[in-house]
Amino acid sequence: MLFLLSGPSGVGKGTVRKALFKKEPHKLLYSISATTRKPRRGEVDGRDYFFTTKSKFEEMINAGQMLEYAQYVDNYYGTPKNWIDDQREQGNDVFMEIEVNGAMQVRAKVPDAILIFLLPPDLMQLRNRLELRGTESDEVIDERLKTARQEILMMTNYDYAVVNDKVDRAVKKVQTIIDAERLKAKRLANGYMKILEV
Incomplete structure (x- = not known):
């Protein structure tokens, strides 16, 4: 399977992905x-x-x-x-962490990819996270928040949405999504058809 984690800049995609990959066994390739x-x-x-x-x-x-x-x-x-x-x-199973525009390109080319949208609890917390980075001016942060609003509207193009209020909680939700996708009957059916020689 191809899992894809996406969301606005500053939402914590990298932090959640790294925490997920520290959990063993995750059985994912980055x-x-x-x-x-x-x-x-x-x-x-x-x-x-x-x-x-x-x-x-x-x-x-x-x-x-x-x-x-x-x-x-x-x-x-x-x-x-x-x-x-x-x-x-x-x-x-491959795991990608990319921006929203890239995610939409993947959706068009790989319809069976599982897209997970990572959300901030609210836009004020997203602003705080961007400010804490200390790498961008207020004007750049304002532009990123404007883009984030547009990206959040695209959330309906995803299969799942996870609020990143606490990293551990977000990681558990992402892991739950991965586990549920691996247990879908249609995914298991192919292996059993071979066993039953159907």
Whole structure:
């Protein structure tokens, strides 16, 4: 299966994903993105990102080999479709953490992906989280909140919604969604059809 965690900037996607992956056994593979930016100190190709050139990335876009992608500050970031397809064919469940626009690209290309929308308890708490980062001006934060309002309206395109009021509680809800999806009869049926030789 392909699980996708998405939501507005500052909602805590990375924090929830990291906490989920610390729980054992989670049996999930974290999706590795490709990027055209240079590796930062300590980053390893094929573990942190697939580092590539701009021309190669654009070739992959034109060949339909990117599941989703975006451009930020003159660099591309995106998910190679072949890597996701290979992992799923091997029976691995893959977990992605991406922005809302990327999630909508995935929804269009992988209809059976399970999309989880992470919500802030309210917009004031989202503002507080963005301010606590200390990395952006008030104008940038205002713009992010404006975008967040628009993204929250897109929540109905997702399969599930989880409020991130406390990280542990949000992680438990995401894990519950994963467990429930793994127990769906239609997913188990294929294995049993082979056993019964139907």
